[in-house]
Amino acid sequence: MNIKEAYNWLSNNSKEIARLGAIIELAAWDQRTCAPEKSHGNRANQIALLSKIAHSKGVDKKTKDALDVLKNNDFSGLDDSLAGANVKVWLREYERSSKISADLNEKLALTSANGEAAWESGMKNGDFSGFYPVLKELIDLTREKAESIGYKNEPYDALVDEYEPGITTSDLDTLFCGIADPIKDLVLKISDKSSDLLNYNHDCSFDIEAQKSFSRQIVDAIGYDLAAGRIDEAVHPFTVGIGPGDVRITTRYNPDNLSTGIFGSIHEAGHAMYEQGLHEKAYGTPAGSYASLGVHESQSRLWENMVGRSEGFWQWAFPIARGYFDCLQKVSSEEFLSTINRVSPGLIRVEADEVTYNLHVLIRFEIERELFRNNINVEDIEALWNEKMQKYLGVKPANLKEGAMQDVHWSAGMFGYFPTYTLGNIYSAQLFKAAESELGSLDKMFSEGIFKPLLGWLNKNIHTHGAIYGSSGLIEKATSNPVSSKYFIDYLKSKYSNF
Amino acid sequence: MNIKEAYNWLSNNSKEIARLGAIIELAAWDQRTCAPEKSHGNRANQIALLSKIAHSKGVDKKTKDALDVLKNNDFSGLDDSLAGANVKVWLREYERSSKISADLNEKLALTSANGEAAWESGMKNGDFSGFYPVLKELIDLTREKAESIGYKNEPYDALVDEYEPGITTSDLDTLFCGIADPIKDLVLKISDKSSDLLNYNHDCSFDIEAQKSFSRQIVDAIGYDLAAGRIDEAVHPFTVGIGPGDVRITTRYNPDNLSTGIFGSIHEAGHAMYEQGLHEKAYGTPAGSYASLGVHESQSRLWENMVGRSEGFWQWAFPIARGYFDCLQKVSSEEFLSTINRVSPGLIRVEADEVTYNLHVLIRFEIERELFRNNINVEDIEALWNEKMQKYLGVKPANLKEGAMQDVHWSAGMFGYFPTYTLGNIYSAQLFKAAESELGSLDKMFSEGIFKPLLGWLNKNIHTHGAIYGSSGLIEKATSNPVSSKYFIDYLKSKYSNF
Numbered sequence: 001m002n003i004k005e006a007y008n009w010l011s012n013n014s015k016e017i018a019r020l021g022a023i024i025e026l027a028a029w030d031q032r033t034c035a036p037e038k039s040h041g042n043r044a045n046q047i048a049l050l051s052k053i054a055h056s057k058g059v060d061k062k063t064k065d066a067l068d069v070l071k072n073n074d075f076s077g078l079d080d081s082l083a084g085a086n087v088k089v090w091l092r093e094y095e096r097s098s099k100i101s102a103d104l105n106e107k108l109a110l111t112s113a114n115g116e117a118a119w120e121s122g123m124k125n126g127d128f129s130g131f132y133p134v135l136k137e138l139i140d141l142t143r144e145k146a147e148s149i150g151y152k153n154e155p156y157d158a159l160v161d162e163y164e165p166g167i168t169t170s171d172l173d174t175l176f177c178g179i180a181d182p183i184k185d186l187v188l189k190i191s192d193k194s195s196d197l198l199n200y201n202h203d204c205s206f207d208i209e210a211q212k213s214f215s216r217q218i219v220d221a222i223g224y225d226l227a228a229g230r231i232d233e234a235v236h237p238f239t240v241g242i243g244p245g246d247v248r249i250t251t252r253y254n255p256d257n258l259s260t261g262i263f264g265s266i267h268e269a270g271h272a273m274y275e276q277g278l279h280e281k282a283y284g285t286p287a288g289s290y291a292s293l294g295v296h297e298s299q300s301r302l303w304e305n306m307v308g309r310s311e312g313f314w315q316w317a318f319p320i321a322r323g324y325f326d327c328l329q330k331v332s333s334e335e336f337l338s339t340i341n342r343v344s345p346g347l348i349r350v351e352a353d354e355v356t357y358n359l360h361v362l363i364r365f366e367i368e369r370e371l372f373r374n375n376i377n378v379e380d381i382e383a384l385w386n387e388k389m390q391k392y393l394g395v396k397p398a399n400l401k402e403g404a405m406q407d408v409h410w411s412a413g414m415f416g417y418f419p420t421y422t423l424g425n426i427y428s429a430q431l432f433k434a435a436e437s438e439l440g441s442l443d444k445m446f447s448e449g450i451f452k453p454l455l456g457w458l459n460k461n462i463h464t465h466g467a468i469y470g471s472s473g474l475i476e477k478a479t480s481n482p483v484s485s486k487y488f489i490d491y492l493k494s495k496y497s498n499f
Numbered sequence: 500m501n502i503k504e505a506y507n508w509l510s511n512n513s514k515e516i517a518r519l520g521a522i523i524e525l526a527a528w529d530q531r532t533c534a535p536e537k538s539h540g541n542r543a544n545q546i547a548l549l550s551k552i553a554h555s556k557g558v559d560k561k562t563k564d565a566l567d568v569l570k571n572n573d574f575s576g577l578d579d580s581l582a583g584a585n586v587k588v589w590l591r592e593y594e595r596s597s598k599i600s601a602d603l604n605e606k607l608a609l610t611s612a613n614g615e616a617a618w619e620s621g622m623k624n625g626d627f628s629g630f631y632p633v634l635k636e637l638i639d640l641t642r643e644k645a646e647s648i649g650y651k652n653e654p655y656d657a658l659v660d661e662y663e664p665g666i667t668t669s670d671l672d673t674l675f676c677g678i679a680d681p682i683k684d685l686v687l688k689i690s691d692k693s694s695d696l697l698n699y700n701h702d703c704s705f706d707i708e709a710q711k712s713f714s715r716q717i718v719d720a721i722g723y724d725l726a727a728g729r730i731d732e733a734v735h736p737f738t739v740g741i742g743p744g745d746v747r748i749t750t751r752y753n754p755d756n757l758s759t760g761i762f763g764s765i766h767e768a769g770h771a772m773y774e775q776g777l778h779e780k781a782y783g784t785p786a787g788s789y790a791s792l793g794v795h796e797s798q799s800r801l802w803e804n805m806v807g808r809s810e811g812f813w814q815w816a817f818p819i820a821r822g823y824f825d826c827l828q829k830v831s832s833e834e835f836l837s838t839i840n841r842v843s844p845g846l847i848r849v850e851a852d853e854v855t856y857n858l859h860v861l862i863r864f865e866i867e868r869e870l871f872r873n874n875i876n877v878e879d880i881e882a883l884w885n886e887k888m889q890k891y892l893g894v895k896p897a898n899l900k901e902g903a904m905q906d907v908h909w910s911a912g913m914f915g916y917f918p919t920y921t922l923g924n925i926y927s928a929q930l931f932k933a934a935e936s937e938l939g940s941l942d943k944m945f946s947e948g949i950f951k952p953l954l955g956w957l958n959k960n961i962h963t964h965g966a967i968y969g970s971s972g973l974i975e976k977a978t979s980n981p982v983s984s985k986y987f988i989d990y991l992k993s994k995y996s997n998f
Contacts (some may be wrong), residue, residue, distance in 0.1 A: 019548050022541075023522060026529060034533075038727040038744030042521075042782075046742065049518050053552060228537040243545065245537030283541075 006066035007078050010090055013057055015284030020054040022243040029240045029248060031116075033232045044113030051109035058097040067091055082287040085468035089286035092165065099148045108141050112413035119411030128400050131411065136378045138413045139371060146372060156372040159416030163293040164423060166470050169369060172419050175426065176362055178485040183492070184392065186355055190343040190496050204258070204327040211253045214324040215265035218317060222303065223455040224249070224269040225276055236350075236408050237264045239271035239300075241290075244283050247275040258325070259340055260351075263304050270303030271296055273455060277463030291462075292471035293417065297424020298431060299458065305354045306432045306491070307454070309341055312443030343496065345393040347402045355492055356393060358425060363388045364407070364418040372415070427475050429488035431462070434479035505565035506577050509589055512556055514783030519553040521742040528739045528747060530615075532731045543612030550608035557596040566590055581786040584967035588785035591664065598647045607640050611912035618910030627899050630910065635877045637912045638870060645871060655871040658915030662792040663922060665969050668868060671918050674925065675861055677984040682991070683891065685854055689842040689995050703757070703826040710752045713823040714764035717816060721802065722954040723748070723768040724775055735849075735907050736763045738770035738799075740789075743782050746774040757824070758839055759850075762803050769802030770795055772954060776962030790961075791970035792916065796923020797930060798957065804853045804924075805931045805990075806953070808840055811942030842995065844892040846901045854991055855892060857924060862887045863906070863917040871914070926974050928987035930961070933978035 001009065024047055031043050057063075067090060075083040115134045122128040146155035156169045212231075220226055234250035241247045249268035254260035274296055282288030290296050307313055314337055322328045328336070343353045349360035367384055370376045376384060385404035390396055397403030409417050435457045436442050442454055461478035472483045500508070523546055530542050556562075566589060574582040614633045621627040645654035655668045711730075719725055733749035740746045748767035753759035773795055781787030789795050806812055813836055821827045827835070842852045848859035866883055869875045875883060884903035889895055896902030908916050934956045935941050941953055960977035971982045 016548055019545050023526065023545055023549065026526065027522065030525060030529065034729065035741075036725070036727050036729050036745055036747075038724075039741065040744070042742035042744050046518050046522055049515055050522065225537075226535070228535050230533065230535050242534075242538065243541035245539070245541050246535055248535075 001066060001069050003069060003073055003075070003077055006069035007075075007080070007083060007087075009062060009066045010070070010087070011285055013060065013063060014086075014090065014286075017054050017057050018284030018289070019243065020050050020057070022241065022246075024050050024054075025240040026242045029242070029250075032234050032236070032238070033250060040117045041114075044110055044117075047113045048106055048110040052102065052106045055097060055100070055105045056102060058093065059102075063090075063094055064098070067094055082282070082285075082468055086286045089467055096149055096162070099150065100145060101148065104141065104144060104148065108138075108145065108413055111138055111141060112411075115411040115413065116408065119405070119408060122405060123401060126399060126401050128405050131405070132378055135410060138410065139378065139415070142413060142415050143372065143374075154369075154373060156369050156416060159368075159372065160419060161416075163414075163417050163420050164471055165292055165467075166472065167294075167419075167423075172365060175485055176365065176419075176422065179358060179422070179426070179489060180362055182489045183355060183358055186492055186496060187343065187345060187359070187393075190355065204325065204331070205255055206253075206258050206261075206325055206327075208253045208255060210324045211258070211261045214321060215251065215253075215262055217320065218262065219249070219265050219269040221449060222266065222269060222273075222307065222451045224272050228276055229272055231265070237268055239268045239275070241272075241275040244280045247272045258321075263308055263340070266308040267300045267304035270300035273303070273458075274299040274463055277455075277459045279464050279466055282466060286467040287465075289467045291465070291467045291469070291474050292423075293420035294423030294427060295462065295471050295474060297421055298427035298475075299424075299462070301354075301424045302428040302432055302458075306428060307442075307446060307451070309354070310443055310446055311337060312446035314340075315447035316449040341495075345395055347389070347395055347397050348406060354425070355496065358422045359392045361418050361422045363392060365422075367404075368415050368418065423471075426483065426485045426488045427471075429491040430475060430479050430481065430483065431458070432491070433487050434461075434481075500565060500568050502568060502572055502574070502576055505568035506574075506579070506582060506586075508561060509565045509569070509586070510784055512559065512562060513585075513589065513785075516553050516556050517783030517788070518742065519549050519556070521740065521745075523549050523553075524739040525741045528741070528749075531733050531735070531737070532749060539616045540613075543609055543616075546612045547605055547609040551601065551605045554596060554599070554604045555601060557592065558601075562589075562593055563597070566593055581781070581784075581967055585785045588966055595648055595661075598649065599644055600647065603640065603643060603647065607637075607644065607912055610637055610640060611910075614910040614912065615907065618904070618907060621904060622900060625898060625900050627904050630904070631877055634909060637909065638877065638914070641912060641914050642871065642873075653868075653872060655868050655915060658867075658871065659918060660915075662913075662916050662919050663970055664791055664966075665971065666793075666918075666922075671864060674984055675864065675918075675921070678857060678921070678925070678988060679861055681988045682854060682857055685991055685995060686842065686844060686858070686892075689854065703824065703830070704754055705752075705757050705760075705824055705826075707752045707754060709823045710757070710760045713820060714750065714752075714761055716819065717761065718748070718764050718768040720948060721765065721768060721772075721806065721950045723771050727775055728771055730764070736767055738767045738774070740771075740774040743779045746771045757820070762807055762839070765807040766799045766803035769799035772802070772957075773798040773962055776954075776958045778963050778965055781965060785966040786964075788966045790964070790966045790968070790973050791922075792919035793922030793926060794961065794970050794973060796920055797926035797974075798923075798961070800853075800923045801927040801931055801957075805927060806941075806945060806950070808853070809942055809945055810836060811945035813839075814946035815948040840994075844894055846888070846894055846896050847905060853924070854995065857921045858891045860917050860921045862891060864921075866903075867914050867917065922970075925982065925984045925987045926970075928990040929974060929978050929980065929982065930957070931990070932986050933960075933980075 027043060027047050027050070031040070035043060067087070070087050071091065075087070080086075111134065115131070115138055118131045118134045122131040142159065143155060146158040149158040151157035152168060154169055160167055160169065160172065216226070216231060219231070228245045229247045229249065232248065232250045233252055235252060237249070237251045239247065239249045249265065249272050251261055251264040251268060274290060278290065279288045314333060318328070318333050318336060341353070343355045345356050346352060349357065352360050363385065366388065367376070367381060370384070371381075382400060382404045386396060389403070432442070435454055439453050439457060445451070445453060462474065465474055465477075469477055475483050526542060526546050526549070530539070534542060566586070569586050570590065574586070579585070610633065614630075614637055617630045617633045621630040641658065642654060645657040648657040650656035651667060653668055659666055659668065659671065715725070715730060718730070727744045728746045728748065731747065731749045732751055734751060736748070736750045738746065738748045748764065748771050750760055750763040750767060773789060777789065778787045813832060817827070817832050817835060840852070842854045844855050845851060848856065851859050862884065865887065866875070866880060869883070870880075881899060881903045885895060888902070931941070934953055938952050938956060944950070944952060961973065964973055964976075968976055974982050
């Protein structure tokens with residue numbers, strides 16, 4: 001193989017792996033939105049097979065040969081200015097994948113696909129005794145995975161690196177350290193006051209069909225391309241990228257609380273606009289892939305919170321909402337705004353406000369870290385969880401469903417994923433500040449229903465760069481500053497100083 | 500490899516190919532029911548990739564080695580009484596697949612996936628100038644495929660053999676010869692009379708939501724397991740088997756004509772009950788796969804026509820229908836029955852009655868045969884089509900949309916598929932007669948809403964045997980008679996002697 005052949009082979013292989021990944025996403029989307037109940041075992045086998053094929057493509061001997069050809073070259077002979085960046089990511093991915101045996105990979109895929117069904121039935125009937133053995137197996141397999149991959153200081157490093165390439169447990173310790181105390185202080189300060197506020201939700205009921213139309217109008221207005229996507233309902237909302245021209249979101253609606261549906265929709269639309277903004281021609285290569293889950297989450301949180309919960313946004317959107325929901329006629333825009341920004345420690349992460357949210361993540365991070373330091377086991381999770389909830393948030397779960405087993409992630413074998421939620425928050429504040437300093441007052445634009453400048457800025461500074469700069473490199477390039485949690489803390493302090 | 504290893508390897512490989520096929524079905528289902536408009540190019544690439552992987556598994560060198568080990572053995576050492584039958588089918592499939600190059604296979608998959616979109620836009624705007632070049636390419640590729648595979652007498656043999664293993668063009672000539680003239684006579688005789696009949700549809704409108712509930716109740720009652728399936732709407736109704744526990748049907752509803760929705764649903768449910776009745780443990784091997792498309796169609800046509808259009812069925816179902824549709828109160832059951840069995844030559848195959856239907860198929864068969872004898876080309880289809888429509892059915896299409904381009908099949912590269920529709924009709928009459936002679940009056944059972952004995956008979960005599968007897972072998976085994984078109988002609992004559 002010469003350089004050109006090697007590069008073309010890797011590009012093509014990378015695209016095929018991406019396509020297989022996209023089909024796995026389709027299969028998972030279908031399982032959560034459409035598939036009949038008796039299909040689950042069969043679906044797990046299908047996903048495991050696709051995962052096996054994708055893995056074997058990634059560790060193909062020809063991949064190694066091609067990478068060997070390219071490793072020490074300057075790529076100047078190639079007709080692709082991003083060749084060097086692509087090769088760097090491929091090398092990293094190969095290093096990682098080739099250490100996981102085909103057998104372990106398939107076991108993980110199959111157990112994860114089955115785990116979700118076991119967890120779901122636990123959530124249905126409140127009894128997790130059927131899920132615990134699967135969870136135990138998933139943790140064992142994941143420990144084995146971490147040992148296979150290797151790590152700098154501790155096994156958990158190998159896990160977070162999958163979702164946020166380059167980051168370590170110790171980096172996360174530092175970041176959480178920078179936000180935990182200021183947030184705890186803020187929570188104490190705000191929740192004292194916010195308990196006095198009115199809550200319009202108490203007196204209203206929101207028709208589901210009207211909520212669907214309203215959410216659709218809003219995500220369309222902020223820039224989610226519905227001709228390249230669709231909106232469905234799911235118990236646990238998520239976004240899937242099924243390839244160019246097909247990025248779907250799901251949401252759920254609560255007749256008693258407008259926030260669930262509208263902020264769920266805006267959040268997922270934020271994710272989706274990231275994928276819709278990726279460089280289509282580079283699809284399947286690092287230059288056309290998302291940078292990390294943290295960066296992904298920065299997009300969803302930015303749209304959900306910095307845009308969707310802002311005063312300007314509701315100056316524009318509140319009259320629209322009133323057109324859909326009669327009962328909002330008797331609610332003042334002030335009351336509405338204070339309700340959607342209410343800070344109140346609770347039990348459920350996905351229902352948490354933007355301040356306490358990160359304490360929920362912190363608890364999960366600390367428990368995962370202990371799990372993979374082999375300091376605790378499945379049986380110890382519940383007690384530790386409840387202790388931390390009490391300590392950080394002052395609340396106590398009555399059972400596993402509203403406690404340690406509330407999230408889907410572990411059932412799908414996704415350990416090391418939670419910290420990316422807080423990284424997303426941190427990045428989002430830093431990005432929003434940089435965008436505003438370049439574009440001028442965003443709140444004013446939102447109040448006029450103008451979102452294109454912000455989306456354009458994110459397209460240009462984040463989306464089109466794909467994964468070639470890594471997450472911290474990308475944030476630094478976009479904001480001209482190294483990643484820091486101070487922007488997020490500043491944002492929270494400034495926003496909630498009014499409360 | 501010893502015998503056992505070879506057999507296990509082939510079984511496992513066969514299951515993986517079936518799973519990939521099932522995922523292709525999922526992707527196609529999604530494209531027709533859910534996928535956003537901008538996704539089509541991407542989806543075509545995904546399907547082409549899966550098809551490439553499945554094809555390469557089928558022609559893997561290890562497949563050949565394993566088949567060589569097993570070819571001349573008696574399988575008595577294997578713990579599977581169906582081993583011999585499975586190996587026979589695998590050998591046949593390998594012979595076929597290995598002659599099609601990977602390149603041709605991928606080209607066909609990609610062109611077919613794109614063809615459907617081009618055809619659909621032709622159907623939308625009535626202009627097929629964008630579709631003709633794709634159709635031309637598909638025919639050229641299919642000619643190449645037929646030449647690669649080889650054939651006994653003519654290229655079309657290689658094509659029909661894909662859908663109805665073992666059948667030849669000359670067999671089809673004989674079968675069509677046996678039904679064409681009796682049907683033409685019958686049409687002349689009946690349509691004279693049926694033009695005087697009333698049509699309740701003229702005075703009624705049928706609420707779509709009520710139609711959905713009605714169809715759902717009916718297909719549930721006849722035995723379609725909705726916990727292992729689902730019903731969606733599609734412009735061109737179809738059934739997909741996405742693996743055990745997941746066989747979905749689609750249908751469409753016409754507010755002005757109840758027949759479209761209810762018979763479409765029963766037809767597809769007939770297909771689906773076949774797949775739901777396959778031997779789950781043998782999934783992915785010939786013993787757990789459908790026998791042929793002709794046998795598949797025999798199940799759908801049997802339920803649609805012999806059950807769904809029978810007098811007994813509507814003695815039970817008409818009161819149910821009246822509960823859904825007020826306007827049926829003023830319709831007599833006699834009028835209803837005569838409307839749903841009306842025979843009237845028309846332009847559109849999917850709307851044709853059960854008598855004229857086979858003339859529509861005959862026209863397609865004759866045109867395909869000429870195409871692959873290289874006697875005509877794409878440009879000649881329209882004139883020949885119109886000439887035959889006039890000759891066989893006495894009607895003339897005003898344009899391609901209601902004429903030669905009305906069907907989706909060619910756009911998906913499915914040449915040689917149409918004759919299986921008539922084979923299905925022929926098989927269905929033969930099966931129904933055999934079932935009735937064993938079970939007693941089926942019409943009486945239907946009038947009481949009892950369908951389990953018939954479904955059980957089909958399960959036992961057709962479904963659980965999978966593909967191990969071939970289609971004609973299976974029909975012969977189930978009915979103790981060789982395949983013959985006389986049962987179908989007898990059925991039509993006896994049914995329509997009252998008209």
